[in-house]
Amino acid sequence: MNGWQVLGIEPTSDESLIRRAYARLLKVHRPDSDPQGYQQLREAFDWAKNHAGAAEAEPYTQLQPVAELQDSAIDWPEEIAEPHDESSHTVPQSYAFSVMPLYSEQEIAELATALVEKSAQNFPALQRLHQRVSEEGNLLQQQQFHQDLAASLAEQPGLQDWLVEQVSERLGWQLESYNSGHLIPETLQRALDERVRATEAEKAWQKLMAEQRHAGGQSGLALKLLCSDRAAAPFWIRLVPGLLDKMSQQVNQLWSTFPDLIDRLNPAMLDFLRERPRALNWQGVFLLVFWGVVLKWALPQGGLLSPIGLAISGVVIYSLWLYDLMLSSLRRSWLMKLLLVLDSLFCSLLLLALFVGVLMLASSVAPPKGESIGGLLPVFIIAIELLVLWSVWSKAVPGLRRPGVAVARLLSSPWRLLKVLDFETIGFVLVSVYSMFCTVLLNKLLNQLLAFIAWLP
Incomplete structure (x- = not known):
């Protein structure tokens, strides 16, 4: 079967007719779905173009009948009439694919740049180049076109994921399928992903810079400090309630989304946050005000400056803030063990005294036995106390630390109540x-x- 038969046309010297036949059959024999049929079609197309001039010089004539040929004298060419030696026979050379691209490096680079900068306006240019390579190039040239375009896109700053998806859909890259490597190798796919990731990271950084310039309040102050060029963290950071928590939150959020951007933040601020410094927070300020007001009105005489007022204030400050500060500042293990033992004994006695006092208070105001539920009141009080103890007792900490944690949770219960109710009005x-x-x-x-x-006595 010759090229004319593959193309389904008569021998002709009209190249436009050959191209139309090729374009019509190309819809049937696509390179991605029928590579063998496409290769045969492509070879026939090249063969027909080469023989178009011969078809014009030697027009196709009807063959004579076999009997007439036998009766006529045939003047055979010398090279056919004289038999050759079998040893001199040479095998015809097979068709060789050209790997020379049908475009220049500058053309493919300019197309990739134009797609990234003004993608919607340059999709027609992409389609034209793709059609030209599909019609005039062989399989290797077409595959090289896809890979060259992907490599050039991977070098373009500002490449976005949606653009890669659009190009993949228009050119049949099938990047989302499991066999996407038949056109674009995995190395180029990874390069595209890395470039898209770098674009997203740069956009996130620019957004962060805009926020630190225009945002106000604590979030803006935290961003300004993280993006500043200070050589050391200022001391007043510790005195702004919640500022360190906000800075840590922003660093963690950036780390979870774009960890490469962490290196652009101020290293002095990052080192300061890694040290977990003690600082004021809104929980501490709220609890200080809450228990200050309670003690102000609860102390029977002398107020906060009385011996009993100072003792109770010391217990609150020790349980909420001082213990953790002492434990983190100790460097010798035996001192830490001694502190744990003393804290466990002190907080256990404090809990016991509190629960016994509440039980005695309830018993003193209860009605006599036999009247209403007076006899059952101590039982109810004990049940409530056990329920409260269960709610503040933690099994996630070592045994010696559990009494201290229970006291700290009791004292921080107002803040915990606000957090549970999401700081709504009903919570206050x-x-x-x-x-x-x-x-x-x-x-x-x-x-x-x-x-x-x-x-x-």
């Missing part, structure tokens, strides 16, 4: 009611303690 209302309850209960317990001290 309940905390106000809770503060009045704590004031009354603490006042009763302190009066009972003073009466017990006065009773002692």
Whole structure:
């Protein structure tokens, strides 16, 4: 079967007719779905173009009947009439694919740049070049076109994921399929992914820079510090409630999305955050105000400056802030063990005294036995105390630390209540009611303690 038969046309010297036949059959024999049929079609197309001039010089004539040929005298050429030696026979050379591209490096680079900068306006140029390579190039040239375009796109700053998807869809790269490597090798796919990732990271950094210039409040201050060129972290950072938490939150968020951008932040600030410095936070400020108000109204006499007021204030400060500071500052193991033992004993006695005091207070105000539920009131109080102890007792910490954690959780319960209610208005209302309850209960317990001290000889 010769080239004319493959193309389905008569021998002709009209190259436009040959191209139309090739374009018509190319829709049937696509290189991605029928590579063998496409190769045969391509060879026929090249053969027909080469023989177009011969078809014009030697027009096709009807063959004579076999009998007429036998009766006529045939003047055979000498090279056919005289038999050759078998040893001199040479095998015809097979068709060789050209690997020379049908475009220049500058043309493919300019196309990739134009697609990245003004993609929608340059898709027709992409389609024209792709059609030209498909019609005039062989399989190797077509595959080289796809790879050259992918490599050039991977070198373009600002390459975005949606553009890669559009080009892949238009050129049949099938990057999302499991066999996508038949046109674009995995190395080029990784290069495209890395360039898209770099573009997204750069956009995120520019957004961060815009926020640190225009954002206000604590978020803007945290970003300004992280992006500054300070040689050391200023001391006043510790005195702004919640600022260190906000800075740590922004660093963690950036690390989870674009870890490569961490190196662009101020190294002095990052080192400062890694040290986990002690600083004011909104939880500490709120609890300081809460228990200050409660103690102000609960102390029976002398106020906060009285011995009992100073003692209770010291217990609150120690449990909420001082213990952790002491534990982190100790360097010798035996001192840490001693602190753990003393803290466990002190907090255990404190919890025992609190629960016994509440039980005695409930028993003193309960009605006599036989009247209403007076006899069951101590049982209810014990059940409530056990429930409260269970809610603040932690099994996630070592045994010696559990009493101290329970006391710290009791003292931080107002803040925990606000967090559970997501700092809604109802949460502040309940905390106000809770503060009045704590004031009354603490006042009763302190009066009972003073009466017990006065009773002692």
